Amino acid sequence: MNKQFDVIVIGAGPGGYMAAIRAAQLGMSVACIDEWKNSKDGPALGGTCTNVGCIPSKALLQSSENFDHASHHLADHGISVSGLTLDVTKMLGRKDTVVKQNNDGILYLFKKNKVSFFHGRGSFVRTVDGGYEIKVASAAEEALVGKQIIVATGSTARALPGTPFDEELILSNDGALRMGAVPKRLGLIGSGVIGLELGSVWRRLGSEVSILEALPTFLGAVDQQIAKEAYKAFVKQGLKIELGVQVGEIRTTKKGKEAQVSVAWTNAKGEGQTLEVDKLIVSIGRVPNTIGLDALAVGLKLDERGAIVVDEDCRTSLPGVWAVGDVVRGPMLAHKAEEEGVAVAERLAGQHGHVNFNTIPWVIYTSPEIAWVGQTEQQLKAAGRAYKSGTFPFLANGRARALGDTTGMVKMLADAASDEILGVHIVGPMASELIAECVVAMAFRASSEDIARICHAHPSLSEATKEAALAVAQRALNF
Numbered sequence: 081m082n083k084q085f086d087v088i089v090i091g092a093g094p095g096g097y098m099a100a101i102r103a104a105q106l107g108m109s110v111a112c113i114d115e116w117k118n119s120k121d122g123p124a125l126g127g128t129c130t131n132v133g134c135i136p137s138k139a140l141l142q143s144s145e146n147f148d149h150a151s152h153h154l155a156d157h158g159i160s161v162s163g164l165t166l167d168v169t170k171m172l173g174r175k176d177t178v179v180k181q182n183n184d185g186i187l188y189l190f191k192k193n194k195v196s197f198f199h200g201r202g203s204f205v206r207t208v209d210g211g212y213e214i215k216v217a218s219a220a221e222e223a224l225v226g227k228q229i230i231v232a233t234g235s236t237a238r239a240l241p242g243t244p245f246d247e248e249l250i251l252s253n254d255g256a257l258r259m260g261a262v263p264k265r266l267g268l269i270g271s272g273v274i275g276l277e278l279g280s281v282w283r284r285l286g287s288e289v290s291i292l293e294a295l296p297t298f299l300g301a302v303d304q305q306i307a308k309e310a311y312k313a314f315v316k317q318g319l320k321i322e323l324g325v326q327v328g329e330i331r332t333t334k335k336g337k338e339a340q341v342s343v344a345w346t347n348a349k350g351e352g353q354t355l356e357v358d359k360l361i362v363s364i365g366r367v368p369n370t371i372g373l374d375a376l377a378v379g380l381k382l383d384e385r386g387a388i389v390v391d392e393d394c395r396t397s398l399p400g401v402w403a404v405g406d407v408v409r410g411p412m413l414a415h416k417a418e419e420e421g422v423a424v425a426e427r428l429a430g431q432h433g434h435v436n437f438n439t440i441p442w443v444i445y446t447s448p449e450i451a452w453v454g455q456t457e458q459q460l461k462a463a464g465r466a467y468k469s470g471t472f473p474f475l476a477n478g479r480a481r482a483l484g485d486t487t488g489m490v491k492m493l494a495d496a497a498s499d500e501i502l503g504v505h506i507v508g509p510m511a512s513e514l515i516a517e518c519v520v521a522m523a524f525r526a527s528s529e530d531i532a533r534i535c536h537a538h539p540s541l542s543e544a545t546k547e548a549a550l551a552v553a554q555r556a557l558n559f
């Protein structure tokens with residue numbers, strides 16, 4: 081007899097596991113299927129985010145930042161360090177422990193909320209009556225029947241055509257997060273969010289990092305005033321960034337223990353160049369993952385990118401089947417996946433699940449960090465919207481001076497007539513935390529004057545946000 085559930089979730093990444101927990105909280109019987117395996121072939125819940133994405137990258141960003149501080153910045157505080165060494169194996173071990181804590185945490189939450197977990201690949205199977213059930217391919221094959229199905233199968237790294245990842249020399253995010261030694265020369269194709277974070281990790285640990293980016297603009301999706309400030313900081317730190325390039329043939333050569341990658345490329349002036357590196361990270365975007373679902377067999381509609389087609393409430397083309405997260409349209413961000421997962425579970429319970437796509441924050445965890453919410457100045461200009469802008473540099477913020485980290489600024493954009501905040505863009509220390517206040521403000525449709533009138537603790541980096549709000553009305557007090 082097939083096991084019956086109110087809801088079956090395929091995928092235990094942020095979209096899937098949050099949907100499963102919320103549905104269980106709302107009284108539904110829930111199964112969640114995930115195929116990710118840890119090094120011992122056991123389950124590793126949390127998807128890309130926990131295993132090879134958000135969590136391990138932030139663990140290594142923290143470790144590498146600590147190393148960078150000890151190497152270059154502690155002396156400014158009168159602290160001298162001698163005999164500083166780097167144990168990459170230990171650093172990777174710590175990262176793996178952090179990942180495992182998160183894997184185990186999700187399993188614990190499933191038990192606490194009575195979500196039944198199945199380890200294996202879930203795929204749609206047509207039944208004789210024209211419906212479908214979900215087959216779980218694992219050691220003990222099982223068939224599950226659900227009144228509602230939520231697909232949350234995420235995404236995978238996009239490879240360059242003709243250059244598959246070998247995770248030895250040509251690395252995706254997976255291989256880039258487990259290099260056993262610091263490569264002397266590291267190449268990176270793509271200067272997006274993930275590429276910049278991974279490049280920063282290894283640069284801080286001592287690699288010479290060269291980035292080749294096809295687009296002519298650095299961080300084209302970011303407000304360009306902020307992107308320019310970040311670009312200056314990254315170049316000063318030693319990242320070599322070439323924009324507007326065309327990548328040609330990529331060859332790997334191995335002679336005994338010596339191996340290298342050679343990348344033929346053309347610069348923006350059309351001149352042929354060659355980049356020779358010890359490892360190459362390819363970070364040119366991610367592809368929605370429907371491999372193994374047998375989606376087409378049951379008529380689940382995909383778009384030209386391979387993403388599952390959904391309406392604004394995450395309903396697919398099949399009745400009773402929903403899809404959330406990286407496998408559908410919209411930004412590929414863990415918190416966007418989570419919001420959609422929770423909203424779908426609430427819709428299944430007859431509630432009004434809601435995702436506000438206008439207030440989804442973005443963060444790039446480099447140093448300086450970059451974070452934003454809402455529209456950029458370029459978007460407002462293109463839309464012909466009248467706006468006011470206020471900026472405040474961290475150079476004039478007492479806490480930033482005390483931290484010894486005064487790079488960057490807060491920039492606030494508000495409607496010229498109503499003063500409603502339309503976007504906030506930050507490059508600088510703790511931008512990832514500072515943006516939360518701005519997300520709340522935008523969710524409540526606050527004006528810049530609202531932020532300017534709110535008391536902010538002194539000395540704190542958040543005073544820069546208040547001052548940017550004051551600057552919108554041309555009355556910054558500390559600059």
Ligand SMILES: Cc1cc2nc3c(=O)[nH]c(=O)nc-3n(C[C@H](O)[C@H](O)[C@H](O)COP(=O)(O)OP(=O)(O)OC[C@H]3O[C@@H](n4cnc5c(N)ncnc54)[C@H](O)[C@@H]3O)c2cc1C
Pocket residue numbers: 090091092093094095096113114115116126127128129130132133134135137200201202203232233234235253274369371372373404405406407412413414415416417445
């Ligand atoms: C290096 C890196 C850093 C990142 N950093 C950030 C960050 O700082 N902040 C942020 O918001 N986002 C970040 N992201 C993006 C984030 O990881 C994704 O947006 C997020 O994981 C998407 O969640 P999801 O639930 O849609 O899918 P995923 O996390 O990809 O999870 C999908 C799960 O489904 C499973 N699965 C797939 N098919 C099947 C099947 N047929 N049967 C069973 N199981 C299946 C997979 O094994 C996986 O466990 C980062 C990504 C990378 C690569």
